[in-house]
Every structure is written in structure tokens, then in C-alpha cells.
Amino acid sequence: MNWINAVVQGILLGGLYALLASGLSLMFGVMRIVNLAHGALAVLAAYLGLLVVEHLGISPFLALVIVVPLMAGVGYVLQAGIFNRALAVGSLAPLLAAFGLSVVVAQLLQIGFTSDTQSLSTGSLGIASITITSDLAVGVLPLLIFVVGVLVIAAIQLFLNRTPLGRAMRAASDDPATVTLMGMDPKQIYALSTALAMATVGLAGMFLGMRGNIDPNYGQAMLIFAFEAVIIGGLGSLWGTLIGGIVLGVAQAIGSQVNPAYGVLVGHLVFLAILALRPTGLMQKVVTA
Amino acid sequence: MTAPSPSTASSAVVHPATVHPRAQVRRAGVSSWVGLGVLALLVLVAPVAPYVLPRGTQGSLTTLFALIVMATMWNLLAGYGGMLSVGQQAYIGLGAYGLVMLSDKVGLDPFMAVPVAVVVAGLVSVPISFLAFRLAGGYFAIGTWVIAEVIKLVSEQVPVLGGGIGITFRGFSELSPGRRIAYVYWLSLAGVVVAVAVTYLLMRSRLGLGFTAVRDDTTAAASLGVDVTRSKRVVFVVAAMGSGLAGAIIAANTLRVQPDSIYSVNYAVFMIFMVIIGGIGTIEGPILGAVLFFALQQWLSDLGAWYLVILGVVAIAVTLFLPAGLWGLLSGRGRFRVFPVGYTLVPHVPPGVGTTHDG
Numbered sequence: 146m147n148w149i150n151a152v153v154q155g156i157l158l159g160g161l162y163a164l165l166a167s168g169l170s171l172m173f174g175v176m177r178i179v180n181l182a183h184g185a186l187a188v189l190a191a192y193l194g195l196l197v198v199e200h201l202g203i204s205p206f207l208a209l210v211i212v213v214p215l216m217a218g219v220g221y222v223l224q225a226g227i228f229n230r231a232l233a234v235g236s237l238a239p240l241l242a243a244f245g246l247s248v249v250v251a252q253l254l255q256i257g258f259t260s261d262t263q264s265l266s267t268g269s270l271g272i273a274s275i276t277i278t279s280d281l282a283v284g285v286l287p288l289l290i291f292v293v294g295v296l297v298i299a300a301i302q303l304f305l306n307r308t309p310l311g312r313a314m315r316a317a318s319d320d321p322a323t324v325t326l327m328g329m330d331p332k333q334i335y336a337l338s339t340a341l342a343m344a345t346v347g348l349a350g351m352f353l354g355m356r357g358n359i360d361p362n363y364g365q366a367m368l369i370f371a372f373e374a375v376i377i378g379g380l381g382s383l384w385g386t387l388i389g390g391i392v393l394g395v396a397q398a399i400g401s402q403v404n405p406a407y408g409v410l411v412g413h414l415v416f417l418a419i420l421a422l423r424p425t426g427l428m429q430k431v432v433t434a
Numbered sequence: 435m436t437a438p439s440p441s442t443a444s445s446a447v448v449h450p451a452t453v454h455p456r457a458q459v460r461r462a463g464v465s466s467w468v469g470l471g472v473l474a475l476l477v478l479v480a481p482v483a484p485y486v487l488p489r490g491t492q493g494s495l496t497t498l499f500a501l502i503v504m505a506t507m508w509n510l511l512a513g514y515g516g517m518l519s520v521g522q523q524a525y526i527g528l529g530a531y532g533l534v535m536l537s538d539k540v541g542l543d544p545f546m547a548v549p550v551a552v553v554v555a556g557l558v559s560v561p562i563s564f565l566a567f568r569l570a571g572g573y574f575a576i577g578t579w580v581i582a583e584v585i586k587l588v589s590e591q592v593p594v595l596g597g598g599i600g601i602t603f604r605g606f607s608e609l610s611p612g613r614r615i616a617y618v619y620w621l622s623l624a625g626v627v628v629a630v631a632v633t634y635l636l637m638r639s640r641l642g643l644g645f646t647a648v649r650d651d652t653t654a655a656a657s658l659g660v661d662v663t664r665s666k667r668v669v670f671v672v673a674a675m676g677s678g679l680a681g682a683i684i685a686a687n688t689l690r691v692q693p694d695s696i697y698s699v700n701y702a703v704f705m706i707f708m709v710i711i712g713g714i715g716t717i718e719g720p721i722l723g724a725v726l727f728f729a730l731q732q733w734l735s736d737l738g739a740w741y742l743v744i745l746g747v748v749a750i751a752v753t754l755f756l757p758a759g760l761w762g763l764l765s766g767r768g769r770f771r772v773f774p775v776g777y778t779l780v781p782h783v784p785p786g787v788g789t790t791h792d793g
Contacts, residue, residue, distance in 0.1 A: 173572070173573075177571070178572070179571060179572020179573055179575065179576070180572075181520070181572060181575065181576070227750065227754065230754050231753060231754060234753065234754060234757050235757065236571065237512065237516070237518055237714070238753050238754070238757065239572075240518050240571065240572050240575060241518070241706065241710055241749070241750075241753045242750050242753050242754060243572075244520070244575075244703075244706060245706075245707075245710075245746045245747070245749040245750040245753065246746070246750060248703055248742055248743075248745075248746040249742075249743050249746035249747060249750070252739045252740075252742045252743045252746065253743055255739050256738075256739050256740065256743070365699060368576065369576060369579060369580055369583065372573065372576040372577075372580070373580065375573075376569070376573065376577075380573075406590075406591070409583075409587065410584065410587040410588070413580055413583060413584045413587070414584065416580060417565060417580070417581070417584065420565055420568055420569070420577070421565055421568075424568040
């Protein structure tokens with residue numbers, strides 16, 4: 146029963162990884178930018194949530210209404226101010242700028258909030274659980290986060306497939322020059338794409354803070370997990386990213402079940418095995434995201 | 435009809451040998467000879483340091499030399515090879531653990547153990563390259579980071595390496611501290627000379643020309659017969675060996691190898707900042723970057739975390755507004771080069787008209 150429990154908890158954790166990874170996937174899909182600051186920005190969102198909760202005395206769920214749009218704004222400014230310029234400099238420049246950004250954000254968080262671990266308290270919801278059998282219980286909060294994660298990924302996929310702006314994003318991904326001919330500004334589309342990606346990062350970051358402890362350097366691990374979810378699932382497929390996140394979450398949970406020190410390592414090894422045996426990922430590319 | 439001659443039609447009757455050359459292509463200019471001369475002088479004077487400088491200063495210089503080796507090797511990888519790695523700390527750790535194991539457990543002379551540890555780091559990087567090369571660009575960057583994390587996590591599980599607590603280097607324990615510090619200083623000095631010389635010679639070789647072509651346009655290079663993957667693998671392995679060398683120097687200097695610090699991603703941060711700020715894609719830039727980084731580390735150490743914030747902001751600004759880095763600024767768009775890697779076209783000026791531009 147312990148193993149089934151580990152798998153169930155792993156699936157729930159995987160939903161959060163997938164939510165985090167969807168923003169990474171989106172930015173890569175539209176702009177070919179691998180945002181090395183992704184994890185650091187997610188942790189930034191969690192700390193913003195902490196500030197909002199402390200100063201306004203509201204629940205973390207209500208704080209989402211402030212943090213998610215705020216992160217979208219951060220995304221817009223980052224793309225318009227840094228990444229668009231970096232894209233014009235060369236192919237290494239966006240990576241280097243994002244890497245520099247990740248260090249700056251993590252260090253600033255360390256200065257502002259010390260390196261102590263903190264978390265966003267969700268009160269009684271945080272400890273509530275649904276008992277399925279006598280040894281299998283599912284936490285309400287992890288389940289809620291998983292469901293929201295899946296819904297958000299579905300919503301992004303629908304948005305990209307069905308809306309004019311989503312179509313513009315896919316078009317900008319395929320051919321920015323032609324997009325310009327169609328009377329749209331790729332830079333504007335890029336800024337909106339990053340804003341959308343950062344909104345998902347804001348949500349994922351808040352969930353990270355609700356589910357467990359965070360510290361200023363937590364973003365490094367989150368970037369790696371999100372990236373592993375993307376690669377395991379297969380580049381360019383958001384549903385693949387969801388599968389990838391779940392595979393990673395389950396691998397980590399099973400590893401931890403064997404030995405608490407092995408959780409992260411087993412996750413990495415599964416990722417490397419997929420990379421060695423099936424480098425295109427588990428899911429073939431379905432729709433350009 | 436023969437192929438059109440570069441000279442104009444009116445000079446068709448002139449024998450090619452008598453045509454005055456309009457321009458010549460050369461590598462080294464006066465600046466290169468002056469620059470190399472100054473550097474050679476520095477390298478010749480540097481070994482005297484242990485006889486004249488206090489131990490603390492020698493230790494600091496050793497740290498600086500390790501930074502120069504790291505920056506030079508990261509530049510070889512990213513600046514010339516186009517591979518942005520965030521995982522070179524893997525080889526720093528392997529070099530450090532390799533030195534301690536080979537010297538203290540296998541019983542090699544520490545000075546023999548260093549090159550062997552470097553070779554071990556290079557050998558480990560060969561299979562890793564096959565995995566990492568399945569990823570490109572930013573995903574390559576995170577992939578190398580994951581591999582470094584795996585090597586760190588595995589190292590922590592190996593009892594002989596001291597687990598999470600780490601291990602102490604005892605290879606120099608019979609030496610007096612003064613002698614040990616001097617030896618490690620000389621070792622690190624030799625390391626810098628080897629790392630820079632290898633990079634310089636590699637980039638001047640046919641292979642180096644291929645690397646530059648691969649970096650500038652992979653597809654075009656491949657279509658001209660450059661074996662892209664092989665070139666990248668050579669760079670990857672050499673950079674791993676260089677990082678291993680830096681790791682061995684760090685272990686010999688600090689006498690302690692601990693997984694959390696020797697495999698720290700901060701080494702990747704330092705390498706990237708040094709190379710970007712100094713000037714990516716040149717040999718001089720990373721050296722300049724390492725010296726600057728070292729100086730900033732000393733001056734801003736009171737600022738704690740702020741110094742990385744400042745460096746990060748500077749690195750972003752340099753990436754966006756000064757992509758050639760500080761060396762690019764100093765060298766006047768590459769006209770002044772200490773290490774002539776590329777070629778310069780020198781327009782022919784008849785004697786006595788004026789002096790040519792520095793090559």
C-alpha cells in the first residue's frame with residue numbers, strides 16, 4: 146500500500162511540476178527562449194504572495210488575485226525590456242541574460258527574506274485529507290493543486306488553438322517576419338506570451354509555497370524539475386509536459402519511498418534514461434505550443 | 435577562357451609574379467608581439483612570487499589562477515564551441531576528488547595525480563557528451579546542470595569519498611606550510627599557462643577554424659565538411675579536463691573537498707560572469723574577466739550577497755549593450771589582440787607613405 150500511496154502522491158506532485166513547466170514550454174515554443182530564470186521567478190512569486198498575505202491579512206488563495214497579474218506584468222516588462230533586446234543580440238544572449246536574472250532574483254530574495262525556509266499557510270485546508278482506504282489518504286490541497294494545474298494546461302492549449310492571440314503566438318513562433326507582414330508586432334506578441342508564461346509561474350510559485358517550504362535558492366531545483374518534465378514529455382507538447390511532470394513526480398516519490406535521500410536522484414536518472422533511450426520524449430509533438 | 439583573375443582586365447598581360455600585392459593576410463601584428471612579450475615576461479617573473487610575496491598573497495593568486503583556468507575553459511566551450519554549459523562544476527568536483535583519491539588512496543605523487551585526475555575528468559566527459567549533445571541551446575545548459583547534480587548526488591553516496599561531509603587532502607601533509615603553498619602556487623601557475631596555451635593552439639589549428647565555423651553557423655560549417663559533432667566533442671572534453679584541472683588546484687589550495695561546495699552551481703555562475711564581462715569568444719576576455727571578478731570579490735566581500743547582485747546586473751547589461759565585453763571595448767573592435775587567433779587583412783601601403791594599422 147505504501148507504493149500505491151507513493152505513486153498517488155507522485156502524480157499529484159507531478160501536476161505541479163507540469164504547471165511550472167508549462168510556462169517554460171510556452172516561452173520556448175513561441176520565442177525559442179529557455180528561461181533559465183524560470184525557477185527563481187516562481188520562488189519570487191511565492192515571496193510576493195508571502196508579502197501580500199502578511200500585509201493584507203488575506204488567505205493565500207485570495208492573494209493569487211494580486212500575485213498572478215503582478216507576475217504577468219513582470220513577464221511583460223522582462224520580455225519588452227530584456228529578452229526582446231537579447232534576442233536581437235544573438236542566440237546565447239537570452240540564455241545569458243536569463244541566467245544573470247536568476248542569480249540577481251535569488252540573491253535579492255536572500256537579502257530581503259534571509260535564507261530561512263518559509264511557507265504560505267493555508268490553514269485547515271493544508272492538513273485536510275480524503276481517506277480512500279485505511280492506508281491511502283489524499284491531501285485536499287495537493288489534489289486541488291493538481292486539478293488546477295491540469296485545468297490551466299488545458300486552458301493554455303485551448304487558448305493557443307482557438308483564440309486570435311493564441312494563433313498569433315503560434316504564427317510568431319513559426320515565422321516572425323511574416324507576422325510583421327500581417328500587421329502584427331512580434332515583439333508585442335512575445336511580451337504577451339511571456340506575460341502569460343509568468344502568470345502560470347505566479348500560480349505555480351504560490352502553489353509551491355502552499356505545498357511546502359521554500360527558500361531563496363529553491364528556484365534552482367524547480368528550474369531543473371520543470372525542464373525535466375518538458376524533456377520527458379517531449380518538446381512542443383503541453384500534454385506531453387503534463388505526462389512528463391507526472392512521470393518525474395512518480396519517479397521522485399518512488400525513489401523517496403526507497404530512501405529519502407534518493408528521491409531527487411531517481412528523478413534525474415529517469416530523465417537521463419529517457420534522454421538516452423527516447424530523446425524526443427514520451428509524447429510526439431502534437432501542437433506547437 | 436581561364437578563370438577571371440583578381441586583377442583587372444587591363445593588367446591581363448602582366449605576369450602574376452610582377453603584380454604588386456594589394457593586400458596581405460596575416461595573424462600577428464605589432465600589438466600581438468608586444469602583448470605576448472609582456473605576458474611572457476609576466477609568466478617568467480611570476481614563479482619568483484613565493485620568494486618575495488607573503489603566503490596569504492600566494493594563496494590568493496592561486497585562487498585567481500584557478501578562476502582564470504575556469505573562465506578560459508568555459509569560454510572555449512561557450513565562446514568558441516557555442517555550448518553554454520551550467521554544469522562544469524561536475525568536472526571541478528571530479529578533478530578535486532580525483533586528486534585526493536589518486537594521491538591519498540592510490541598513492542600517486544600529488545604532482546603526478548593532478549594530470550591523471552585531469553585525464554579522468556576528460557574520460558568521464560566522453561560518455562556524458564553523448565547524452566548532453568542530444569540537447570541544444572538552453573536545454574543543453576540545464577541538461578549539463580542535471581548531470582552535474584547527478585554526479586554530486588552519487589558522490590555523496592560513495593563512502594570512500596566521505597559522503598556529504600567530504601574528504602581532506604593529505605598529499606602535501608609532510609611538507610611545511612610555506613613549501614606547500616609555494617608548490618600549489620607553481621602548480622596553479624603552470625595550470626594557467628597550459629590552459630591558455632592549449633586554448634590558443636586549439637583555436638589556431640584547423641580544428642579551431644572549424645569550431646569558429648560551427649559556432650557561427652552549424653549548418654554551413656557541416657555543409658563545408660566540418661565534422662560538427664566531433665569538433666564539439668573535442669571542445670567538450672578539453673573543457674572538462676580544464677575544469678578538472680581547476681578543481682585539482684582548488685583541492686590542493688583549500689585542502690578540503692566537500693560535495694556541496696565543490697559541485698556548487700556557483701562555479702558555473704562565476705565562469706559565466708567572468709567570461710561575459712571580460713568578453714566572450716576571445717582568449718584575452720576571460721583572463722581580464724577573471725582578474726576583474728577576483729578584484730571585485732575582494733573589494734565587495736563586505737557587501738555579502740550584494741556583490742553577486744551587482745555582478746549579475748553588470749553581466750545582464752554587458753550581454754545586452756556590450757556583447758563583446760570589456761576586452762571588446764579595450765581592444766578597439768579586435769584590432770589589438772594579444773593572442774592572434776583570427777586573420778587580419780592588411781591593406782598594402784607603398785613604403786614611405788605611412789605606417790600600417792596595427793594587426
